[in-house]
Amino acid sequence: MTDDPIRLATARVGDLSAVMRVMDAAFDPAFGEAWSAAQLLTLFALPSARVRLAWDGERPCGFSAARIAGPESELLLLAVDPAERGKGIGARLLNDWQSWAKEQGADDYFLEMRADNNAIHLYEREGFSECGRRPAYYRGGDNVVRDAITMRRSK
Secondary structure, three states, X not given: OOOOOEEEEEOOHHHHHHHXXXXXXXXXXXXXXXXXXXXXXXXXXXXXXXXXXXEEOOEEEEEEEEXXXXXXXXXXXXXXXXHHOOOOHHHHHHHHXXXXXXXXXXXXXXXXXXXXXXXXXXXXXXXXXXXXXXXXXXXXXXXXXXXXXXXXXXX
16 A cells, blocks of 8 residues: 555546646646647547546646557657646656556657756656757747657666
């Protein structure tokens, strides 16, 4: 038994507003990384995709969105409410994604992120390393253009 109040659950269409609450809190519009509700909704229809929510009691505090493509899996989004950061929720969601992907037959794991995102430290700790870069990929509300880094971890 654990004292950790955080539980992970697969999100359903009815959980879209909970996912969007975390998205709105976690992604600064200045960076242009957040997805719209319509974009997220498309994931619920894909059998190769999964959205997971982290809950602290009845309050959503984080989520991940990922998909499988043959032997590869891509983490599309990972977000933790800023008020909940530093509690290991991001690492739990990251490990949960990789466990699910492995069960689905994946042995290569990819993600893409803004080059100046502090989450890089989490990904590097978990064995990811940069394998590519997209110059001037993110165009945010602050009119600054930022590179995207592609990261990979193999089984």
